[in-house]
Amino acid sequence: MPQPPKELDPARSSRALLGTELRHWRMNVRGMSARELGESVHVSGDLILAIETAKRSCDEELVHALDAVLGTQGTLSRILKLVCADADRQRADADNRSPSPSARLHEGDGERILTGHASLAPNGTDPVDRRSFLAVSGIAALSTSGLSTLVTRSEPVPPPAVIRPGDIEQIHTAATVISKWDNHYGGDGMVREAASAQLQWAGALLQADCREDLRADLFAAVARLGMVVGAAAFDAYAHNDGQRAFRFAAVCAEEADAWHLRAKIYSWLARQQIWLGNPDRGLTFAELGLARADRLTATEQAMLHTARARAFAKMGEVQQTLSAVGAADDAFGHARAHEDPPWMAYYDAAQHHGDTGHALYDLALLGHDPARAQERLRTAVAGHGDEYVRSRAISGTKLASLLMTTGDPAEAATIGHAALDDAGHLHSRRAADDVRELGLMAGRHPGEPVVAELQQRVNATVKA
Known part of the structure; x- marks a missing residue:
């Protein structure tokens, strides 16, 4: 009779967190056995189990393969960075020097x-x-x-x-x-x-x-x-x-x-958790930010409803995503810049269209109409100035990826080159991951010379 899986404690260490997330994606999300996953990435099932229980380490090449097979959108690779950082700190402490x-x-x-x-x-x-x-x-x-x-x-x-x-x-x-x-x-x-x-x-x-x-x-x-x-x-x-x-x-x-600062901080916590693959936790932070919404400006309310939309989209909740986008649009329609604190100056029409466009992008990848996502991402790219070059790069990369999947690959290549012009000057891991995603989408069109040229540039810009 098979033994039940060993109980894991993700709080024990960053390595234990990596193992816990790996098991979650393998069993709860993909329903794979350790042997099946091991065969998919050309390692033994025993090694997969050892990584999950933090008995063995996982190198960068293997963790990228696991992310790809499990479709985690880079979750395991991001946690591996924490594992490496912790190992570096431990070595530094052992040497009693930095x-x-x-x-x-x-x-x-x-x-x-x-x-x-x-x-x-x-x-x-x-x-x-x-x-x-x-x-x-x-x-x-x-x-x-x-x-x-x-x-x-x-x-x-x-x-x-x-x-x-x-x-x-x-x-x-x-x-x-x-x-x-x-x-x-x-x-x-x-x-x-x-x-x-x-x-x-x-x-x-x-x-x-x-x-x-x-x-x-x-x-x-x-x-x-x-x-x-x-x-x-x-x-x-x-x-x-x-x-x-x-x-x-x-x-x-x-x-x-400071209620206005509180709202913005909870918005950041929500976005980070959504990015890390924890949309339910991100949704909780977004709704905490909306507590006493009567004390917030319309722009702040729009920002937090956008975070809710992005969380719902990651969970595949179509109607709730669309409802949250609608609430964000309604709030932003009442926005008055003079009412906002200085740190909200970034949340203009371009930012609003970009953030809601990212939520609709996730729905489009699930098979829903991509037109609304394309329209919003185009508006964001056109509206972001050089002071927000990272936002322009990320929205442009998303738009190019969406067109690679649901539209004209030649147009996607043109937009992708413009996004790389921006992304190539950044020190942004988020932008780099989106560029990698664009490279994967471009790989679906091997017979298109303009797409192949873009893919070569992607590979030269970030590690494949």
């Missing part, structure tokens, strides 16, 4: 100019060896290991003993600058490193003396910065760091009674 910036340049990630696996420490409890801003700049990228020590800060800069209004204004300025960098360059590399250091500094300010009349403003400013840092980490697939930053930001927003 890797130098120049050493991190050579870790196995061909998509990023600079890498860094140090965790955020927004509450100041984790030991983090942060380099100065210059240590993650082009100087470090070009230097030898000896020269890198010249730009390593030897003494930490202590936070002020008393909070002044200017300190709060500096936090807001940092959040604004990092958000602009994130939108323009992507959240990986230097952007993420600079963002992490800024949040560590801002978190330390919460321990300083602060006048009661400034306290809410201080917590709101730190919440906004935490939200921006979480967004950069999300884009870099540093999901553990991203979730910690978002949750830290949510606590600060609650402390400040």
Whole structure:
């Protein structure tokens, strides 16, 4: 009589989380035995079981094959990044030292100019060896290991003993600058490193003396910065760091009674969970954000209804997706830019059409009418300016992928080339994954020369 599967504990480690997700996709989603899955990826069923129980590790090539066979949309590959990051941190702890910036340049990630696996420490409890801003700049990228020590800060800069209004204004300025960098360059590399250091500094300010009349403003400013840092980490697939930053930001927003910030932070938490393959959890965050919707602007309500639509679409709930898109459209029809806080300036007509278009894209791949998704994605691509080049690249890539599947492959190739013009300058894991998806869609048209040319460019832009 076969033994029941061993109970798994995903909270035990990132490696255990990978095994738990693998078993979920194998058994609950695809209904495959370990032997069947092993044969599909050319390994033994025993190895599959060993990976699921965290007894054996899984390399990058195998995890990509598992994602492809199980149709996880990259879920296992994203978790493997956390496994690798944890392993790097453990090795660093064992050596009682942190890797130098120049050493991190050579870790196995061909998509990023600079890498860094140090965790955020927004509450100041984790030991983090942060380099100065210059240590993650082009100087470090070009230097030898000896020269890198010249730009390593030897003494930490202590936070002020008393909070002044200017300190709060500096936090807001940092959040604004990092958000602009994130939108323009992507959240990986230097952007993420600079963002992490800024949040560590801002978190330390919460321990300083602060006048009661400034306290809410201080917590709101730190919440906004935490939200921006979480967004950069999300884009870099540093999901553990991203979730910690978002949750830290949510606590600060609650402390400040900042309902507008709270809504935006929950929107980010929803989007991250949907991206990670947890749409039900993402839906919960979106609906938490909509609590006391009467306190939110119409734009914020539209943003959260869009998150609901994307969650429903990932779950294959057609009518609920369409209903959520309709609610988002109704709310956005009442949007007034002057009522919105500064961090909502990004959510214009292009962003609204792009986000709802992504939800309708998922329905189109399930066999539903693609026309509405195409129309919205076209509007998004046309409306995004250079300050939101990542959003334009992602919407353009989605549109090209949709046309490869449901429309004219030649037109898809033209749009795909334009999207690659944008994506090629980014340090964005999300954009890179969408480009890979476009390459897979292009593979369905092997006889089309223009499509083959696009596929070659995709392979040159990101790892196949």
